[in-house]
Structure formats: structure tokens, C-alpha cells
Amino acid sequence: MDKQQILLISFGQFEQDLLQQIAAEVQAVFGIPVEVESGYADLSKFYDPARRQYDGNLLIQFIHSEYGADHRKTIGLFRVDLFIPILTYIIGQAIYKGNAGVVSVFRLKSELYGLKKDDDLLFDRFVKEIIHELGHTFGLTHCISPACVMRPSTYIEDVDQKEAAFCAKCRKKLGETR
Numbered sequence: 001m002d003k004q005q006i007l008l009i010s011f012g013q014f015e016q017d018l019l020q021q022i023a024a025e026v027q028a029v030f031g032i033p034v035e036v037e038s039g040y041a042d043l044s045k046f047y048d049p050a051r052r053q054y055d056g057n058l059l060i061q062f063i064h065s066e067y068g069a070d071h072r073k074t075i076g077l078f079r080v081d082l083f084i085p086i087l088t089y090i091i092g093q094a095i096y097k098g099n100a101g102v103v104s105v106f107r108l109k110s111e112l113y114g115l116k117k118d119d120d121l122l123f124d125r126f127v128k129e130i131i132h133e134l135g136h137t138f139g140l141t142h143c144i145s146p147a148c149v150m151r152p153s154t155y156i157e158d159v160d161q162k163e164a165a166f167c168a169k170c171r172k173k174l175g176e177t178r
């Protein structure tokens with residue numbers, strides 16, 4: 001099988017140190033090389049003025065067409081509030097068994113919920129959601145195991161309840177798809 005790779009592309013202001021730490025965590029979980037790049041996009045094209053949010057589906061299409069051709073599993077990292085038409089907001093989204101996904105830190109920030117800013121917690125949450133969306137690109141569906149990273153996260157509490165790791169069942173399935 002081809003050597004698989006993961007690419008994380010940042011859109012917006014992210015500290016390089018932070019991105020490298022995220023890459024290291026993701027690489028440890030999947031056991032394949034993870035690269036980080038800075039992306040450039042005119043985000044105004046994805047902005048929905050009525051909702052004051054950015055269209056997650058269009059952004060995934062953009063990432064797929066711009067970066068998906070080389071078959072790397074590519075996740076766009078954003079700071080802006082993302083949505084898809086059927087939902088109020090999304091933390092992340094990815095194409096099942098595809099090469100593209102998106103995750104935003106916007107809904108992961110404690111400040112948004114009237115709580116104190118917590119960079120360590122934000123990092124943990126961001127890593128979990130990136131692993132989760134990558135899981136979808138590798139063919140994993142949602143899992144009901146309480147601590148599994150493939151458990152769906154609608155609310156921030158859901159993110160905090162799970163771990164940045166796959167349960168035994170998901171890990172086995174991941175091994176079979178790669």
C-alpha cells in the first residue's frame with residue numbers, strides 16, 4: 001500500500017509552535033507522517049452574510065480541489081465560525097473516506113461560553129477534533145464508546161468527555177482501512 005500522509009493546512013493566524021505540537025500529537029496517534037503548511041484563501045468567498053458564518057461544505061470542496069489531488073488526508077484548520085446548512089454551527093466536518101476536512105477553533109474556545117481562556121484545554125480540544133475528522137477520512141464512522149475520539153461532538157462538553165484516542169474497536173477498523 002502507498003505510504004499515507006496527513007497534511008494540516010492553517011488558514012488564519014496560528015502560532016507555528018502550536019501547529020508543530022498539534023502535528024506531533026496527530027502523528028503519534030496515526031503513526032504516519034504529518035506535515036503542516038500555511039494556506040491562503042480569500043475567506044470572503046465562503047462567508048454567508050445572513051448567518052455571519054463561513055460555509056463548511058464550500059471550504060471542504062475548496063480544500064479537496066486545491067490540496068486533495070495528491071491523496072494526502074488534508075485538514076484545513078480555521079479560526080472562523082463554520083456552518084453547514086442543516087446545522088447551527090459545526091466544529092468540524094470531513095468527507096467520509098475522502099481526502100479533505102475542516103476544523104475550527106472558534107467553537108472550542110472557553111471564552112465563547114463565558115469561561116476563562118484556557119490555552120491547554122483549547123489545544124486538547126483542537127487535537128481531538130482534528131483526529132476525529134481524520135478518522136472519518138480514514139473510513140471511521142461515529143462511535144458510541146464514551147471515551148472514543150470518534151464519538152460525535154455537538155457541544156463543547158462532548159469534546160471534553162472524550163479522549164484524544166481511538167477505542168479498541170475503532171483502532172482495529174483503522175488498521176484494516178490503511
Ligand SMILES: [Zn+2]
Nearest residue numbers: 132136142152
Ligand atoms: Zn464526526
Ligand SMILES: [Zn+2]
Nearest residue numbers: 143148167170
Ligand atoms: Zn470508537
